[in-house]
Amino acid sequence: MAGPSTPNAIEVEHLSKTYGTTAAIEDVVFTVKPGEIVGFLGPNGAGKTTTMRILTGYLPATSGTARIAGFDVHTQSMEVRKRIGYLPELPPLYPGMTVTEYLFFVARIKGVRRSDRAAAVQRSIQACGLEEKTETLIRKLSKGYRQRVGLAQAIVHDPPVIILDEPTVGLDPRQIIEVRNLIKGLAGDRTIILSTHILPEASMICDRVTIINQGRVVATDTPENLMSQMVGGTQYTLEVNHWQDLLAPKIENISGVQQLEVESIESPDERQQLQVTCTPESEPGNTIARTLIQWGVAIHEMRRTRPSLEDVFLELTTQEEPISEFEAGPPSSEPDQSERLGPESPHADADKPKVQDPVIAAASAASNPAEPPDAQPLEPTSEAVINSTQNAGEASA
């Protein structure tokens, strides 16, 4: 019998699952070390739930193996089941039971010994903040509380490996924060794998993130590494006028600047938008501004954007169809893109021009020439905004 000699809590090797002719997941490989919190990130339908169901032994894989604590999920299913706590996408609750009755039942079928049961139930009730609802029928609980009961169910037998399928879905923002804190509080010697399509959530909770798309793992790393490696460094977005193309080399020569893109914006005073991409860990913003002012360019707005996990995610999951949102075109070319991302994503609302986001506002203004020009919003919202009223004429020789 394969003992827990292997150091990995979860080991997935070349896992594939096909339904008929469609492949739900293909050749998925990843490992999770004990005590790690790993986020499983991907758009809806990417195969997150399928992978998790295979890990729990609920679904058999078409090929490949998965091991939990050294036990094969298929051939040693009972050993695996003893060691996992699982919260499915829809919490498995009996509406006619009270919270305590339900947790006692789960403790019983998970094999918690009679003498430990009351303590185990009490502990999970406390961990999930259910003290006030212990005698309430599950039928009468709100969605947030049901989700918490689902979590309590997953941890009542104190399993070394916890598998959570979209634990924060359908909760209101306050409940989401509570559940996230709860998950973070569970960490320690427990291994947690959770799936989500909400990106900030993964970067907030997880030690490592595995991005899955169309059934394949496209990246696995810490959120920080993913951000810095995949997207590169800081970007500055500027809105200027009196730009001259011969200034481009001057900006490009500033140390730390990698790339410069210039684009005209339709406006009465012929403004341009500059996109300056910088190398990682350099912040030449000050120098860029000073150089521009020195050469008589009027700066109306300057914004620093850092890569987010969303950028990584979009880059990795939309290779076939590059997103056109930021290319000043009509941003609705990929309507499902906004659905894939959680409500917390600023991209989610890209279809509707947001006043707070000058880039998108400018882009949509560019694609809607009918709009009155002075409606163009120029609210200074970003970290560094320099409004220059300087007369540019004298320095522009």
Added chain:
Amino acid sequence: MILLANIVAIFRKELQGYFGSPWAYVVAGVFWLLSGAVFFLVLLGESGIIQEVLYNESLGLPLPPVDMPYVFLLRFLGVLGSITLFVMPLLSMGLYAEERKAHTLELLATSPLTNWTVAIGKLLGVVTFYITLLVPVIILEIITFNAAVPPLPPRVPLVAHFGLILLATAVLSLGMFISSLTSSSIIAALATFVLVIFLTALDMLSRRLEQPFQDAIAHLSLLKHYENLVQGICDSSSIVVFVSYIVLGIFLTAQSIEAFRFERS
């Protein structure tokens, strides 16, 4: 040992479910109403046993002495068997359909339990609920039989009720399998009714067919074996047939739950 603990855990959960659900009380009410009415009619009604005997006596016909308690037991349990057949689908319909609806099969399937354990625990739970339904009816019978002179030997009603419980268990076991095929309780109940009608038809058929088909079908007919047990004929072959039906139901249930996991996408 662990197996037993798991069966008990499922069993307790099922019982808790029945005693906490308004639907179970409705079923109990209907069952008690019907069985109480039948009890009254068979014993005291216009065409009941007492009236019949009185009528025969008034005609002064030379009749063999009637064993009243025994005749009553035969008639009453005959009807009670039919009531049971038609009430059981209402008890078995939710066994798995409700689990499927509440997505709790995923919990059971990822807990250290086998499908057999779950099926046996559930069947025990629902049979126990059925036995509780019988308790008031049995109390009525005890009162009646105590008044009988000469008293009925206790073995006869014991075997008869054992047969009744076996009949109910067999139907519940098959009903459980039907319930495991769907997530709609209504469909499960209807399909189980169809099964019950089929079983009844099988019994009628066995009375009309020629040999050797008659024997073959009669041997498979649950109602035929029930009849034997009610008469106090405790034939081991009858018990084997009942147990086979029960095991078949549990086996099919375990298989269908296993297959359910493979099929779902």
